[in-house]
Amino acid sequence: MAAKDNYGTAAALVKCHHESRGGVRGLVESGITSVPPYFQSPAPGSPAVERTTTFAMPTIDLSLPRAAIVPLVGEAARTCGIFYVTNHGVDAGAAVSAVRTFHELPLASRSPLYTITPVDGVTYGTMPYAPGQGVGPLLPWQDCLRFLSSTPDFGRIPEVCRDALVEHRRRMEEFGKEMAGMLLEALGVGSERLDVEGWLMACHYYPPCPEPERAVGAAEHTDPCVLTVLAQDDVGGLQFRIDGGSNDGAWVDVPPVPGALLVNIGDVLKLVSNDEYKSVLHKVRIKSDQHGRVSVAALFNPRERGHSELFGPLPELLTADKPARYRTFTMTEFLKTCEEFGYNRSSTDRLRV
Numbered sequence: 001m002a003a004k005d006n007y008g009t010a011a012a013l014v015k016c017h018h019e020s021r022g023g024v025r026g027l028v029e030s031g032i033t034s035v036p037p038y039f040q041s042p043a044p045g046s047p048a049v050e051r052t053t054t055f056a057m058p059t060i061d062l063s064l065p066r067a068a069i070v071p072l073v074g075e076a077a078r079t080c081g082i083f084y085v086t087n088h089g090v091d092a093g094a095a096v097s098a099v100r101t102f103h104e105l106p107l108a109s110r111s112p113l114y115t116i117t118p119v120d121g122v123t124y125g126t127m128p129y130a131p132g133q134g135v136g137p138l139l140p141w142q143d144c145l146r147f148l149s150s151t152p153d154f155g156r157i158p159e160v161c162r163d164a165l166v167e168h169r170r171r172m173e174e175f176g177k178e179m180a181g182m183l184l185e186a187l188g189v190g191s192e193r194l195d196v197e198g199w200l201m202a203c204h205y206y207p208p209c210p211e212p213e214r215a216v217g218a219a220e221h222t223d224p225c226v227l228t229v230l231a232q233d234d235v236g237g238l239q240f241r242i243d244g245g246s247n248d249g250a251w252v253d254v255p256p257v258p259g260a261l262l263v264n265i266g267d268v269l270k271l272v273s274n275d276e277y278k279s280v281l282h283k284v285r286i287k288s289d290q291h292g293r294v295s296v297a298a299l300f301n302p303r304e305r306g307h308s309e310l311f312g313p314l315p316e317l318l319t320a321d322k323p324a325r326y327r328t329f330t331m332t333e334f335l336k337t338c339e340e341f342g343y344n345r346s347s348t349d350r351l352r353v
């Protein structure tokens with residue numbers, strides 16, 4: 001009963017938060033000195049789960065010949081599912097600083113755009129978690145501007161960041177296609193085997209927090225896509241969990257590398273690769289009571305293939321020794337499963353044969 005009351009109270013407070021239309025940034029500007037109770041707090045965590053270690057993040061130089069890059073991306077995707085790329089030719093700094101400008105606009109300029117249900121493919125606000133994440137109605141310490149490739153009218157993207165984001169989208173489309181092609185080639189299948197022409201761009205802002213250790217920027221999750229490409233500023237806070245080996249289960253800080261882009265494998269590529277590639281569990285902690293963090297994530301997926309195409313382990317990868325571990329699925333079915341059961345292994349495990 002008490003738990004139900006708490007849920008009801010938190011849900012009512014979350015509703016007020018959305019009605020204020022100021023996001024987390026608005027709260028910080030109002031001068032709060034503690035984290036309100038309707039925000040998620042870090043799980044106490046057992047030492048085994050929360051232990052951290054250091055890790056040499058793979059960094060791949062894209063100025064190498066393509067034939068040299070392909071095995072490197074394949075190796076990184078097989079061993080940890082996350083890697084930096086340098087010399088990629090994308091000026092991601094322009095998008096990151098435009099996104100900061102938007103999120104730090106005065107309340108009166110931002111609040112008319114506040115909507116957590118998509119309007120013409122665009123949302124802006126403090127995004128609640130999917131029910132399957134198991135955190136009730138609680139909110140992350142984060143405001144996010146999101147838009148989809150199906151966004152019909154880029155006029156809905158705020159003017160202060162529109163040009164930079166339209167340009168970033170153009171560069172990301174080329175980059176995502178090229179990276180997906182190399183990852184597929186490294187599996188030994190054709191680079192065109194999976195199209196990644198659909199995407200979601202998530203422009204995150206993690207405001208400075210009066211009690212950083214009591215807030216969660218993003219709860220642990222895997223990405224429900226083929227791959228994600230992340231540009232970020234120099235504040236840091238992203239962590240990922242090592243999967244396998246002697247440090248299995250340890251969380252690792254991903255220190256920002258100036259100018260580099262971060263690539264991580266999502267669940268769709270894990271599924272179609274029949275577990276050859278790892279999709280990486282990651283989360284964002286809040287590090288600062290002074291500096292807001294900005295990141296711009298492009299999540300690539302097969303385009304608008306909702307109900308019409310079946311995905312599953314690629315037949316070319318299957319042998320008598322390596323039979324399919326997953327059944328086939330449509331993107332609509334998979335995304336619905338994630339909404340319900342969480343953006344993590346619980347959803348991919350439901351597709352196991």
Ligand SMILES: O=C(O)CCC(=O)C(=O)O
Binds near residue numbers: 204218297
């Ligand atoms: O802000 C970050 O570093 C991570 C964002 C993220 O995990 C996502 O957009 O899926």
Ligand SMILES: [Fe+2]
Binds near residue numbers: 221222223228282
């Ligand atoms: Fe993510």
